[in-house]
Amino acid sequence: MRLPERSIATYLTLAFSGLTVVLTVALAEAIGAAAGDELKAGISQGLTELALQTADKLDRGMAERYREVQLMSRNQVLITEHGPLDKRRAILNDRQATYHWYAWIGLAGLDGKVLLSTQGMLEGADVSQRPWFRNALAGIYVGDVHEAVLLAKLLPSAGNEPKRFVDIAFPFVDADGKPAGVVGAHLSWQWAKEVQQSVMQFSQTASGAAPGQRNKEALIVGMDGTVLLGPAGLQGSKLALASVTAAQAGRTGHMEERWPDGKHYLVGYSKTRGYNAYPGLGWSIVVRESLEDAYVPVHAIQRRVLWTGAALAALFSVAGLLLARLLARPMGELAASAGRVQRGEALVVEAGRRGYAEVTQLAGALNALVGNLLGKTEELNELNRSLEQRVGERTQELLRALARVRAEERRVQTIIDSAQDAFIGLDLQGRITDWNRAAEHLFGWKRDEAVGQPVDTLLIPARFREQYAKAMRSFHERGDADLLNRRLERIVVNRAGDEVPVEVTIGLAGSQDQYFFSVFLRDISERKKVEQMKNEFISTVSHELRTPMTSIRASLSMLASGMAGDLPDDTRQLIDIAYASCERMVRLVNDVLDIEKMESGKMDFDFAPRALLPLVQEAIDGVQGSAAQAHVTLVLEHGADAGLAWALADHDRIIQVLVNLLSNAVKFSPPGGQVTVWVERCHEADGDWSVIRVADQGPGIPEAFHARIFEKFAQADSTDTRQKGGTGLGLSICKAIVERHGGDISFTTQAGHGTQFSVRLKAVGSAAAAPDLAQDPVPEL
Structure with missing residues (x-):
């Protein structure tokens, strides 16, 4: 369902109102958050100040009492035993009257017997085992809060709450400067409660809160974490809170934390540190207020800022509505004029009397567009008239092209089918x-x-x-x-x-x-049958030739060795020629049989991990005799890594390859020349290889023969090659054997500088598992 279109005035009103509301709300939130954060910081700092004030008042009050008792221990009238007892007791009573939180002041001799006291209480009693007496003699003049023992029954009680005191005691000396006794005072713990209440009442008055509106509570916590003064539910219990721990460590500050009653409080904390000569008792002062009560002013100011922002947003929205209507009026007049042009009632778009610059420019552009549109309409009509003719022509061309394509398809299909x-x-x-x-x-x-x-x-x-x-x-x-x-x-x-x-x-x-x-x-079934018949024929002929040729070679060898006696020179020369030709025929027959076996897949291979260096040495030993006859030197070179040149190889076939390559190198080397053999293991881009290289110093291989060098019965056509003889099968057999090992054979040559053949076999360890090369690779379609 399509929504009805709205005017630009509506969109401008919505835009102004939306932006105003968003900006006002965002600004109100930012101001409220900033004011709230600042107010929270002030409230937290106020609690910290209360904790500091309470600690300071306690320290100053205790310091005053500390100084008073110390002065009494030096009052010669009071501590002299020969003075009138009533006068001495009057001094104590006067001191107690000046500060009504002194619950008891008295003097005790070194034996612990109370000599005199305020109101005569406990006179004659033994206080030698009381902590304040023993501590004073030991140099400890202030005792922490404790419940009354001897005075509990003598002092009036206003309720069920036990009487607790803070002890201050100093030793006094006689005329000779020797310890004579102790002046002690019990300061009622209600003094601390009065200090606490005075600080809290001052805080309520200073903040302007009504009584009971802000419930701040101050706690005095001893060094062991016990609440010495605080709410009834916590007094006497131990607190393991982060604020108490921080205060005990001597830090002053504030934090939000959860208390044992499950409520969250804003807490200010500090620690008493003593004052002047008074060393302090290490009390921690903790002032707490529930988060709900503490942040009441914060929530109030945030609500005030929010409502103010809402009122401003409404005011600006109304202003935006009026401004949008004022801005949209020229556009409305322009749209009405354009509508009259569309209906044919006018030919010119009017900008209106109160239009601004953009409206005037838009009216001019629309008038130019209308004029241009009329011209284009006429051109379009003319184009439509000619387009039908062009479409017809193109259609005929496509039909002719399609006919040619179909004819070509039929021609190709006919060729394929035939x-x-x-x-x-x-x-x-x-x-x-x-x-x-x-x-x-x-x-x-x-x-x-x-x-x-x-x-x-x-x-x-x-x-x-x-x-x-x-x-x-x-x-x-x-x-x-x-x-x-x-x-x-x-x-x-x-x-x-x-x-x-x-x-x-x-x-x-x-x-x-x-x-x-x-x-x-x-x-190629018929061709395969012909090839099989050819191979069988060659195999049969080769086998049939091998037996008589072996006998002929043996006979000629015996004649050449002199077993039939001395022969004339011309006869010996003929026998040598016949023996060399017989040797050539035997090699030819053996090569033909090897080729036939490899092509028919009947040649057996015994693959095993073998070191190539001993195989090369064995092949050199086998060719050493013919090399000596040709006056050619065989040299074996290898690096430190030649011992690592291992490959999965058949012993006899690799020897056959090496002997063939060495024989060719010797055959084509000039007298006095050198054939060099390298053995190495190398890492190349396609893996690790064990490599054997055989290099001669012969004339090199003609360039025209490079492509056919590994073909069967291939020989270079040079006269020198023909003079050297050969079957033309040796390199073809070498290539077949090396490739059957999964390797490759290649050569480099330079005219007049010799030829080098390289055999690469996949490198393995001495006991490595290697791919199974016992079967021919399976052909793939």
Whole structure:
């Protein structure tokens, strides 16, 4: 439901009123909070001042009594034993009359017998065991609050409250300056209560509060935390409060805290510190007032500020309403004039008589806009007339383009359907999206049956599906495109469940939004059969040649060694030639057999963690004889880390690789040259490797031969190479063996400066667990 539109005057009124209320309330809150905080600080400081005043009055009162008793202990008339007893007693009575809180004053001899006292009370009594008597002789002249013992029955009682006193006593001496006795005085504890009440009454009067309106309570707490004077419920109890602890530590201040009665109080605290000669008794003064009573003035001033703010907000809102109407009137007149233009009643927008500068500018802009709009309207009408013609022309162009696209699609589909290779389209999730006739013939499934099916469950043997899933994950996660645009040989299954070897080419086609895999497959079953027949033929011929060649080589070796007697030189030369040719034939047969075994997967490997340095030394020892005949020096170099060069390797196959590389290096080195072998362990970007390098000082490898150097039967076409001889299978066998170990072989060469071959094997520890290389890697689709 759409709300009715409001005028600008309404919005201005709401804005003025809202801002006024918000600002006034915020200001009132800020002022109230600041005033409240300041008032709270004043109230708290007032309680602290009350605690200080009470402590000071107590100290001054006790100091006065302390001085009076000390003077009495020095009054020679009073302490002289030979003076008239009545006169001496009159002195005590006069002192008691001057300060009515003296409950008892008396003199006792060194034996503790009271010699004389006020009103004759306790004269002759033994006070030797009383604390005030013993403390005075020990140099302690003031005793803390205690209940009366001997005087309890002699003094009048105004109620059930026990009589308590503070003791002040000084020793006096005789004419020879020796201790003669003690002058003691019991000061009624009601004196402290009078001090407390006088301070509280003064506080009530000074604050202007009516009696009972502000309930402040002062407590006098002893050094052990016992309430010596305070409310009836707390007197005599011990307080473990933060304020008491702070006062006992000699600090003065205030805080809010919860008391044992469960209520929260604002508390001011201080401590008596003595005055002049009076040392003080360490009383803590605590003045408390409930938070509710203490902060009554705070709440009152905050309410006053709030109501004042509310009144100001209402006043400013009314003023805002009047101001908004005044400001909105020219806009209303302008809107009415614009409405007349819209209805066609006028052609010009009038600004009104009392419009301000912005309204005048807006009226001018609207008039310019109206004029421009009329011109644009005519142009728009003309554009609409020509737009229909353009739309028709573009529609015909799109139809022609669409026809060309459809024709191109039919042409591409015809090419795919007529292709002799099977074609399969796959989306990026591996589901079949296209399937030509050749695919129907190869696999046995019709197009309608295959489209939409996952390619792994339809075409890939179960044992290869994990490798397929890994390849798909690698493509999606890392964009791995190693399998794209390459001819690969893979195994697939047809509808009957028969495995079919195929040659696969995978490409990535389509646009960015709709990429798909285009897969062409060619059946290579017949080719595989031919290759198998070729390998079987080569294997059979090689085996058949090996036996007679071995016999021929043995016979020629015996003739060359002189077992048949001395031979003529020309005959020995012919036998040496025949023996060398036989040796070459045996090597050729062995290399051919090795190639056949590796291609058929029949070559066995005994993988185990092995140190490479002993293997290299063993290979050098095996080639040392032929190197000496060629006048070539074999040098083994290695660093401190060569002992760490371990790899998972087959002993015999690695020896075969090293002997082959060393033999080639010796063969192509000039007489007097040097073949250098390095063994090291190194860390590279793709991991830790154990590396063997073999470098010669030969002529180098021609650049045109670099790409074919590891191919079967590949030899450089130079005359020097042909003179050296060779089968052209050695490096191909080395590459196959190294790659079967999970490593790689590479070379660097420079014309006239020799060639270096490098064999890298994954480094392992002496007893490390390593990947299982006993089986050929499983092919992936």
